[in-house]
Amino acid sequence: MARIVVQKFGGSSVSSTEKIRKVAQRVKARRDEGWQLVVVVSAMGDTTDELLSLAKQISADPPRRELDMLLTCGERISMALLSMALQEVGVPAISFTGSQSGIITDDTHSQARIVEVKPGRIEEALGQGKVVIVAGYQGVSRGKEVTTLGRGGSDTSAVALAAALHADCEIYSDVDGIFSADPRIVPSAKKLDSISPEEMQELASAGAKVLNAQAVEFAREHGIVIHAKSTHTAGTGTRIEAKPGEQGRVRGVTCETDVWAFCVQGAPESLLELLDAHQVKPRSVSFDASGRTLVLVPLQDVHGPEVLRAKLPAGVTVLDDLGTVTCVGTGLHADALVLRKALSVAKSLSAPVTAMASSALQLTLVTERAHVKALTKSLHEALVG
Amino acid sequence: MARIVVQKFGGSSVSSTEKIRKVAQRVKARRDEGWQLVVVVSAMGDTTDELLSLAKQISADPPRRELDMLLTCGERISMALLSMALQEVGVPAISFTGSQSGIITDDTHSQARIVEVKPGRIEEALGQGKVVIVAGYQGVSRGKEVTTLGRGGSDTSAVALAAALHADCEIYSDVDGIFSADPRIVPSAKKLDSISPEEMQELASAGAKVLNAQAVEFAREHGIVIHAKSTHTAGTGTRIEAKPGEQGRVRGVTCETDVWAFCVQGAPESLLELLDAHQVKPRSVSFDASGRTLVLVPLQDVHGPEVLRAKLPAGVTVLDDLGTVTCVGTGLHADALVLRKALSVAKSLSAPVTAMASSALQLTLVTERAHVKALTKSLHEALVG
Numbered sequence: 041m042a043r044i045v046v047q048k049f050g051g052s053s054v055s056s057t058e059k060i061r062k063v064a065q066r067v068k069a070r071r072d073e074g075w076q077l078v079v080v081v082s083a084m085g086d087t088t089d090e091l092l093s094l095a096k097q098i099s100a101d102p103p104r105r106e107l108d109m110l111l112t113c114g115e116r117i118s119m120a121l122l123s124m125a126l127q128e129v130g131v132p133a134i135s136f137t138g139s140q141s142g143i144i145t146d147d148t149h150s151q152a153r154i155v156e157v158k159p160g161r162i163e164e165a166l167g168q169g170k171v172v173i174v175a176g177y178q179g180v181s182r183g184k185e186v187t188t189l190g191r192g193g194s195d196t197s198a199v200a201l202a203a204a205l206h207a208d209c210e211i212y213s214d215v216d217g218i219f220s221a222d223p224r225i226v227p228s229a230k231k232l233d234s235i236s237p238e239e240m241q242e243l244a245s246a247g248a249k250v251l252n253a254q255a256v257e258f259a260r261e262h263g264i265v266i267h268a269k270s271t272h273t274a275g276t277g278t279r280i281e282a283k284p285g286e287q288g289r290v291r292g293v294t295c296e297t298d299v300w301a302f303c304v305q306g307a308p309e310s311l312l313e314l315l316d317a318h319q320v321k322p323r324s325v326s327f328d329a330s331g332r333t334l335v336l337v338p339l340q341d342v343h344g345p346e347v348l349r350a351k352l353p354a355g356v357t358v359l360d361d362l363g364t365v366t367c368v369g370t371g372l373h374a375d376a377l378v379l380r381k382a383l384s385v386a387k388s389l390s391a392p393v394t395a396m397a398s399s400a401l402q403l404t405l406v407t408e409r410a411h412v413k414a415l416t417k418s419l420h421e422a423l424v425g
Numbered sequence: 426m427a428r429i430v431v432q433k434f435g436g437s438s439v440s441s442t443e444k445i446r447k448v449a450q451r452v453k454a455r456r457d458e459g460w461q462l463v464v465v466v467s468a469m470g471d472t473t474d475e476l477l478s479l480a481k482q483i484s485a486d487p488p489r490r491e492l493d494m495l496l497t498c499g500e501r502i503s504m505a506l507l508s509m510a511l512q513e514v515g516v517p518a519i520s521f522t523g524s525q526s527g528i529i530t531d532d533t534h535s536q537a538r539i540v541e542v543k544p545g546r547i548e549e550a551l552g553q554g555k556v557v558i559v560a561g562y563q564g565v566s567r568g569k570e571v572t573t574l575g576r577g578g579s580d581t582s583a584v585a586l587a588a589a590l591h592a593d594c595e596i597y598s599d600v601d602g603i604f605s606a607d608p609r610i611v612p613s614a615k616k617l618d619s620i621s622p623e624e625m626q627e628l629a630s631a632g633a634k635v636l637n638a639q640a641v642e643f644a645r646e647h648g649i650v651i652h653a654k655s656t657h658t659a660g661t662g663t664r665i666e667a668k669p670g671e672q673g674r675v676r677g678v679t680c681e682t683d684v685w686a687f688c689v690q691g692a693p694e695s696l697l698e699l700l701d702a703h704q705v706k707p708r709s710v711s712f713d714a715s716g717r718t719l720v721l722v723p724l725q726d727v728h729g730p731e732v733l734r735a736k737l738p739a740g741v742t743v744l745d746d747l748g749t750v751t752c753v754g755t756g757l758h759a760d761a762l763v764l765r766k767a768l769s770v771a772k773s774l775s776a777p778v779t780a781m782a783s784s785a786l787q788l789t790l791v792t793e794r795a796h797v798k799a800l801t802k803s804l805h806e807a808l809v810g
Binding site: 057060061091094095097098099102103105106107109110112113116117119120121123124125127128134135137140184186 | 442445446476479480482483484487488490491492494495497498501502504505506508509510512513519520522525569571
């Protein structure tokens with residue numbers, strides 16, 4: 041029986057009917073090599089943002105359940121178009137929604153987690169020789185409610201399907217795999233041939249857009265090797281798989297400017313409750329230089345940030361002019377050298393270090409947004425080389 | 426228990442978030458009067474056409490199944506936005522897809538017919554005091570495939586739900602009910618307080634856009650009285666209900682310029698087979714002045730007309746410069762006077778009558794497109810007054 045590969049194509053890979061035709065050609069070529077294909081697609085280009093802005097015109101804080109109903113249309117549009125494009129070039133294909141694909145989630149709208157995958161219809165269609173197109177980013181709850189998996193959820197859809205189908209998993213984007221930094225910010229950034237899932241998770245949750253952190257976690261839990269490749273070139277890409285990492289070596293540097301820091305005088309409980317009520321998961325909690333508690337939140341996870349700002353408990357202020365630079369590598373916390381180098385680099389750029397957070401796998405410096413790019417560049421030169 | 430009313434709002438009534446907010450206010454007002462509401466919405470403005478054009482960029486004749494997957498997004502977007510708008514003004518609301526609404530259809534993609542309605546989830550939500558928003562135009566087959574009901578299908582969704590819920594049925598559009606002709610073409614057109622379902626069906630299938638013919642047929646079969654009203658004014662509208670019609674009286678005149686006439690030398694079987702294969706239902710088959718068979722087809726029902734043109738059997742030509750003008754009234758065929766008047770009016774305008782079709786309820790003249798509007802106006806003056 042032919043091997044199954046799950047391929048995921050992101051929004052920029054399907055942003056026009058022209059690009060969708062190109063993806064169809066790519067899928068056809070792979071099928072001609074004898075593979076069975078399941079293709080997970082994101083929404084076309086900015087579709088999700090456009091739908092979101094419609095919702096925002098109606099409500100500053102739209103009900104999650106209806107938001108999911110709205111946003112899931114984005115992937116449905118691209119999946120139907122890709123299926124048409126494949127059939128147009130003579131490849132039998134069929135598109136399935138998250139629900140039809142058997143992607144069962146919990147009922148946390150807009151941040152749902154996959155609890156089970158029942159790929160019956162997919163296996164049946166594959167058995168009939170069809171290429172199966174699946175709408176990424178979405179699933180259905182046991183209560184038959186349409187749910188979404190949060191930003192970048194299409195990666196998670198692909199990994200979950202690969203696990204359920206015992207298939208290979210390939211995530212396609214505009215770049216040829218994972219780099220030691222964003223080449224647009226650090227021209228000397230190097231492509232990594234492989235990276236451990238743990239390191240990849242840290243990079244992703246610290247702002248690297250290439251792969252979704254939840255997806256990597258899911259892959260790690262289910263022993264799936266993700267292969268990150270380029271939609272446009274035939275490069276070798278990057279394999280995300282466990283390897284004995286070199287202790288204390290910085291594999292990559294990433295940054296994030298789209299964050300808010302909630303600054304708390306005294307106990308942060310009431311703030312954390314508020315964030316929880318809005319299903320906002322803090323990226324990190326730390327003390328700043330003057331001993332206040334700093335709760336870092338990536339803005340992309342916040343629906344209606346201004347609503348949140350308006351509800352802030354007394355004693356909590358928002359610092360919205362900050363950014364983070366994160367060094368990722370196994371065993372960094374044990375390596376005082378990395379911390380010392382990082383701080384001296386920051387000092388040499390006179391980039392104020394508002395706060396720091398470190399774990400076994402990463403060291404994050406919080407600084408003013410204006411300094412983020414320069415700091416990223418210099419830390420990469422000093423620690424990755 | 427509160428009475429239930431099913432209200433359907435067409436694409437132009439929800440073409441912007443601003444208009445969607447207005448509809449929400451209207452729904453809220455009705456609810457404040459103590460009604461339980463089920464609101465069926467069409468896609469926003471030109472959304473369906475935009476999605477269709479995406480499909481056409483990929484395939485001249487897109488597979489129906491995928492086309493249904495694509496087009497159903499239009500109504501999902503407007504239903505989610507209207508539900509948000511209602512909750513924004515404090516009205517509990519929930520949106521359901523055709524599938525979630527229990528609208529079960531046969532599996533004829535793009536032209537599906539409703540075979541059953543299981544309104545369990547709707548009744549449950551109504552019982553919880555919620556306004557239920559339903560995506561019109563769509564359903565689900567027993568094989569769990571997403572289907573669409575064809576152009577104007579949202580009207581059918583509304584009627585079917587009204588029948589299943591033993592509810593009143595109100596269809597809202599930009600005009601205050603049914604007129605004796607399109608006021609844009611015939612300024613002297615009068616609003617009808619009521620019209621029989623049979624007459625309404627003829628008007629609708631002959632080009633009147635206000636109501637969908639299938640929907641009217643469905644309403645007649647299930648004894649549902651449709652109330653056609655204006656989204657913008659508080660007018661009395663038109664009730665579509667059986668009344669002893671005045672024999673031979675012309676109730677309305679309508680026209681259609683978006684038609685093709687297939688002209689057949691000899692037997693039309695092969696043409697009819699071709700049309701059937703493309704799920705195209707001819708509006709009428711008649712002889713033209715020179716004894717050839719003329720098969721009239723409304724273009725809106727044809728996906729990829731040029732594909733059809735390319736497949737035409739020998740001896741079949743397309744006349745694509747024609748239009749139709751139709752007089753509707755009960756017992757017209759028994760009234761030679763109407764026919765005589767109609768023909769003399771056409772003659773006075775020197776509008777060539779390419780073909781004629783008549784039934785118990787209507788008289789249709791096929792003429793050159795350029796003459797359609799003038800003929801409509803003059804026939805209305807002569808026969809309706």
